[in-house]
Amino acid sequence: MIHILIADDDRNILELLRYYLQVEGYHVFEAFDGEEASAILSKEQVHLAVVDVMMPNKDGLQLCEEIRKYYDFPVILLTAKDQLKDKEKGFTAGTDDYLTKPFEPKELIYRIKALLRRYKMVSSEKIRLHNTVIDRKSYEVYSGDKLLMLPMKEFELLSQLASYPDRIFSREELIQLIWGADFDGDDRTVDVHIKRLRSRFAAGDDFHIKxxxxxxxxxxAAQK
Known part of the structure; x- marks a missing residue:
């Protein structure tokens, strides 16, 4: 059974989401603030978290950063804010998706199912995007029958993006993940590598880097 953590200081939201998630067959853990959510994470198995940004004691951004640091499962942030800078903070903190209140519970269910499908791809050594196959064990990429040997950083960048289709990564996050915290360059390095990847796969229609x-x-990933 899939275990989902809901962290929100609005008890009406907790009750509403519990109902919809249980109807879908999910087991639900509930937390009224970030500290309570952290306590649940330390002792329970969680497969996905739905986290409100504005919570007492430990807010949603802090909780999201904690999940990214110590765990490996998707996060959806809930917020009453719809400004680009607020979304940027959320994606920088490591969220996989972002939903603005008020929202339709069924839309949240769709997003949860989509993220759970994507995260299953990460456990595989081979990531398949239609005719493109990324082999994380051999560091090889096949486009149809054609073998492409990418430079290591390009491979790691492509693998990171392909492991989480539709998840937005900030430039700063990609620098941390691919080049490491001690990297002394700037985020234009990411832009240069993205440009090279786009050039290499320009003729294909399996995926696009947006x-x-x-x-x-x-x-x-292309819809086929």
Whole structure:
């Protein structure tokens, strides 16, 4: 059974989401603030978290950063704010998706199911995007029958984006993940590598790397 953590200081939201999630067959853990959510994470198995940004004791951004640091499951942030800078903070903290209140519970269910599908891809050594196969064990990329040997950083960047289709990564986050915290360059390095990847796969239609203005990039798999 899939275990989902809901962290929100609005008890009406907790009750509403518990109902919809249980109807879908999910087991639900509830937390009224970030500290309570952290306590649940320390002793229970969680497969996905739905986290409100504005919470007492420990807010949603702090909780999201904690999950990214110590765990490996998707996060959806809930917020009453719809400004680009607020979304940027959320994606920088490591969220996989972002939903603005008020929202339709069924839309949240759709997003949860989509994220759970994507995260299953990460456990595989091979990431398949239609005719493109990324082998994380051999560091090889196949486009149909054609073998492409990418430079290491390009491979790692492509693998990171392809592991989480539709998730937005900020440039700063990609620097941390691919080049490391001690990297002394700037985020234009990411732009250069993205440009090279786009050039290499320009002839294919399996996926596209999309620029999210003011934030970073995401990979979109083609719908076939």
């Amino acid at each position: 620029t999210i203005r003011g934030i970073g990039y995401k990979l979109e």
